[in-house]
Amino acid sequence: MAGPPALTFLLLVLLLPAHQAIATAAGDAHGGPAAGGAAGRRHAPGLEEYGGGRIVDITHVPSDAAAGPLVRLKESMENGSDYNLSELRMPCHMGTHVDAPGHMIQAHFAACLDVDTLDLEVLNAEAMESLNIPRGVRRVLFRTLNTDRGLMWKQGGDMSFVGFTEDGAQWLVDNTDIKLVGIDYISVASFDHLITAHVAFLKNADIIPVEALKLDNINTGLYMLHCLPLRLVGSEGSPIRCILIK
Amino acid sequence: MAGPPALTFLLLVLLLPAHQAIATAAGDAHGGPAAGGAAGRRHAPGLEEYGGGRIVDITHVPSDAAAGPLVRLKESMENGSDYNLSELRMPCHMGTHVDAPGHMIQAHFAACLDVDTLDLEVLNAEAMESLNIPRGVRRVLFRTLNTDRGLMWKQGGDMSFVGFTEDGAQWLVDNTDIKLVGIDYISVASFDHLITAHVAFLKNADIIPVEALKLDNINTGLYMLHCLPLRLVGSEGSPIRCILIK
Numbered sequence: 001m002a003g004p005p006a007l008t009f010l011l012l013v014l015l016l017p018a019h020q021a022i023a024t025a026a027g028d029a030h031g032g033p034a035a036g037g038a039a040g041r042r043h044a045p046g047l048e049e050y051g052g053g054r055i056v057d058i059t060h061v062p063s064d065a066a067a068g069p070l071v072r073l074k075e076s077m078e079n080g081s082d083y084n085l086s087e088l089r090m091p092c093h094m095g096t097h098v099d100a101p102g103h104m105i106q107a108h109f110a111a112c113l114d115v116d117t118l119d120l121e122v123l124n125a126e127a128m129e130s131l132n133i134p135r136g137v138r139r140v141l142f143r144t145l146n147t148d149r150g151l152m153w154k155q156g157g158d159m160s161f162v163g164f165t166e167d168g169a170q171w172l173v174d175n176t177d178i179k180l181v182g183i184d185y186i187s188v189a190s191f192d193h194l195i196t197a198h199v200a201f202l203k204n205a206d207i208i209p210v211e212a213l214k215l216d217n218i219n220t221g222l223y224m225l226h227c228l229p230l231r232l233v234g235s236e237g238s239p240i241r242c243i244l245i246k
Numbered sequence: 247m248a249g250p251p252a253l254t255f256l257l258l259v260l261l262l263p264a265h266q267a268i269a270t271a272a273g274d275a276h277g278g279p280a281a282g283g284a285a286g287r288r289h290a291p292g293l294e295e296y297g298g299g300r301i302v303d304i305t306h307v308p309s310d311a312a313a314g315p316l317v318r319l320k321e322s323m324e325n326g327s328d329y330n331l332s333e334l335r336m337p338c339h340m341g342t343h344v345d346a347p348g349h350m351i352q353a354h355f356a357a358c359l360d361v362d363t364l365d366l367e368v369l370n371a372e373a374m375e376s377l378n379i380p381r382g383v384r385r386v387l388f389r390t391l392n393t394d395r396g397l398m399w400k401q402g403g404d405m406s407f408v409g410f411t412e413d414g415a416q417w418l419v420d421n422t423d424i425k426l427v428g429i430d431y432i433s434v435a436s437f438d439h440l441i442t443a444h445v446a447f448l449k450n451a452d453i454i455p456v457e458a459l460k461l462d463n464i465n466t467g468l469y470m471l472h473c474l475p476l477r478l479v480g481s482e483g484s485p486i487r488c489i490l491i492k
Contacts, residue, residue, distance in 0.1 A: 051370075051371070055366050061479055062477065069480065071481040083350045084348055084355050084482040085339065087336070088476075088484075091334070095477065104328070104330070106330070120303060124296075124472065125297070228472065228489065230476070231289070231303075231306075234332075235317040235332040235334070237331070239334075241487070
């Protein structure tokens with residue numbers, strides 16, 4: 001469905017004034033509760049800068065208080081080993097992550113459109129966080145009320161998050177050249193349209209949703225964006241590390 | 247130990263002619279066999295380019311034929327779920343990865359110098375793959391006989407790989423400004439100096455070894471390097487995705 005409803009929603013995402021919310025309650029198709037929380041010692045809403053402020057980390061630390069630590073020591077120097085060696089175990093959609101086409105489109109999954117097929121050119125180039133989306137813009141990070149409300153910092157998840165409706169997603173697909181859609185909570189789709197809006201994006205195998213970005217204190221503007229997922233052959237998602245370079 | 251032996255080794259790493267090897271046999275402190283192998287459908291020694299050749303992926307796919315798949319479906323559309331959802335389980339030093347200071351220095355591990363403390367500025371800037379290391383160069387990727395011999399493509403690991411000796415590592419620490427040391431096999435340290443050369447690097451918490459890079463068909467030169475590890479709080483290592491931009 002295209003037309004006015006889609007446009008209305010899209011403008012909501014783009015122009016949403018502070019203290020205005022969309023949608024309802026409970027549930028998470030993304031395998032873990034809201035990432036972030038207390039896990040990262042240094043992980044806080046303030047800007048996490050490197051290189052004298054030129055580089056900003058926009059990645060949330062993956063964590064899951066309920067499931068316990070994601071990383072555990074398999075070899076420990078404290079127990080006599082020559083080295084420390086950790087093992088990682090986590091859902092692929094925890095913390096800042098990327099969805100591959102196979103996440104909700106079975107035909108794409110069967111066709112092996114996994115995270116290792118994602119276009120690194122789309123994931124590493126100029127990005128825009130903007131109130132206008134002129135034709136030709138290929139990457140947009142949506143900083144929404146999710147950031148203003150600090151949803152990524154809440155324990156347990158909050159399903160009243162801002163995300164795309166089905167028709168909003170379809171409008172974006174039909175009327176823009178965007179190939180990378182970044183969002184500041186765990187799902188690019190609103191809770192009421194969790195499956196349908198994902199499907200609207202992912203059926204186009206060249207559109208890459210990047211979810212759970214840390215956009216606290218990031219101003220609207222043009223940035224160099226670098227997003228690098230793991231090469232997880234066969235996986236329909238991956239944790240991803242993302243930075244902005246001014 | 248500094249002086250001539252160190253310099254000799256360093257030149258070996260830098261100038262090593264084809265078909266010349268260093269070191270001995272068997273064993274792996276890095277948690278898994280040689281990454282790569284048959285796991286990646288598209289993963290092959292040829293250049294993996296994006297953006298019309300401007301971006302080159304220098305990341306090896308993590309895999310472990312012995313341990314089975316790293317990723318498994320927890321929710322499957324084929325079995326009636328609305329989405330596919332994968333879980334990841336892997337040693338943190340498999341495939342292309344980064345060592346944090348705590349990997350072999352217990353005091354650094356106790357001080358929480360984990361992968362989430364690594365300097366993203368060091369990991370994202372101009373890199374050099376060069377026969378000379380002038381003062382001021384901060385990042386070098388060493389393409390060695392490991393690549394020429396195709397070691398990363400061999401099953402089971404080959405401990406006759408080229409890596410730093412203890413004194414070679416110490417020489418580099420003492421005589422260059424290098425903060426990022428990239429190498430084209432699973433360890434920055436040669437097998438005979440597996441612990442000692444790691445320690446020579448890692449005791450300086452600002453030096454970052456990046457291991458198991460895919461440098462097949464990469465020519466000597468200057469590149470923009472982007473390496474993004476996961477934000478694994480508490481972990482002394484992480485899988486990392488690395489690209490060169492021309």
